[in-house]
Amino acid sequence: MIVQTPEPDQATGHASDMYAGDVADVGFVFTHTRAMAVNPDAHAAFESLLKAAVPSIGLRTYELATLGAARAIGSSHCLLAHGRKTLRAGLMEEAQLERLARDYTDAGLSEADVAVMAFAERLSTEPQRMTDADTLRLREVGFTDRQIVDITIAASARNFLSRMLLALAVPVDEVPGLSPALVEALLSPLEE
Numbered sequence: 001m002i003v004q005t006p007e008p009d010q011a012t013g014h015a016s017d018m019y020a021g022d023v024a025d026v027g028f029v030f031t032h033t034r035a036m037a038v039n040p041d042a043h044a045a046f047e048s049l050l051k052a053a054v055p056s057i058g059l060r061t062y063e064l065a066t067l068g069a070a071r072a073i074g075s076s077h078c079l080l081a082h083g084r085k086t087l088r089a090g091l092m093e094e095a096q097l098e099r100l101a102r103d104y105t106d107a108g109l110s111e112a113d114v115a116v117m118a119f120a121e122r123l124s125t126e127p128q129r130m131t132d133a134d135t136l137r138l139r140e141v142g143f144t145d146r147q148i149v150d151i152t153i154a155a156s157a158r159n160f161l162s163r164m165l166l167a168l169a170v171p172v173d174e175v176p177g178l179s180p181a182l183v184e185a186l187l188s189p190l191e192e
Contacts, residue, residue, distance in 0.1 A: 001170050005034035014040035026176050032077050035170045036161075049157055053150040060091045061147075064113055065154035067100070068120030071189045075162035079186045080175040088177065098185040112141040120155035 008019050008029055015037040022029045036043040054062045063086045070078035079101070086097055099107035104117045115137050122134060138148045178186070 001031070001035065001168055003035065003038060003168055005031075006037050011037060014044050018043060028173075030081075030173050031171045032081070032161075032165050032173075035165060035168055046157065046161065049153065053153040053157070056144075056146045056150045057154065059089055061113075061116055061151065062154050063089070063091055064109075064116045065120040065151050066158045068104070068117035069124045069155040069158035070162055071101070071104075071117075072121040072124035073159060073162045073166070074190050075158075075166060076172040076187060076190065077165045077170065078158060078162045079189075080172070080178065080183065083182060083186045084175050084177050087182075094179065094182055098182055101182075101185040102188050112143070115141045116151055119151060120158070123152065123155045124159055 006015050008023075011019050018033050018037050018040065019029045022033050036046075050062075057065075063082055066078065066082045067086070070082060083097060083101070086092060087094060092100070096107055100109065100117075105114055109117075119134055119138055122130060135148055138151060139145075143151065175183075
């Protein structure tokens with residue numbers, strides 16, 4: 001990455017808070033955090049957008065939409081980071097997360113969970129081909145209009161961040177707390 005990022009001892013305001021959050025969580029500052037710290041106001045806006053969407057859909061659905069989008073985009077950063085978040089939040093066991101990473105349609109997920117991941121994947125690969133049928137599928141499995149919009153926001157937000165990190169060639173850090181088998185599974189869609 002050729003973009004110069006703030007050094008931890010020079011970061012102020014929201015950027016300093018971003019760095020402190022990573023250090024408290026994992027003991028170092030992730031490179032993706034450093035990239036977002038170049039424009040801390042954009043990061044704050046991104047976080048506000050997510051905070052507005054998550055309450056209606058819950059953390060599990062948010063993480064499924066995030067993983068579905070990151071998987072489709074091919075974002076190592078987001079697959080690893082959100083795999084870790086999914087585990088740490090107790091949203092699923094490691095074995096199921098490994099299965100989800102390899103093939104979410106055969107991971108023991110509910111029909112609604114699979115629909116969320118499929119919607120996020122399609123949004124991330126061919127949004128111009130989406131129709132009311134894509135939205136109707138979410139409604140058929142029980143999501144309200146507000147939840148459908150918030151699932152769309154979650155997947156779209158992941159597109160924004162994942163594509164930014166990829167476009168800037170931000171190096172991928174080793175993410176603590178993930179077994180080698182889970183890392184391999186989470187990154188397996190990138191080999192397809």
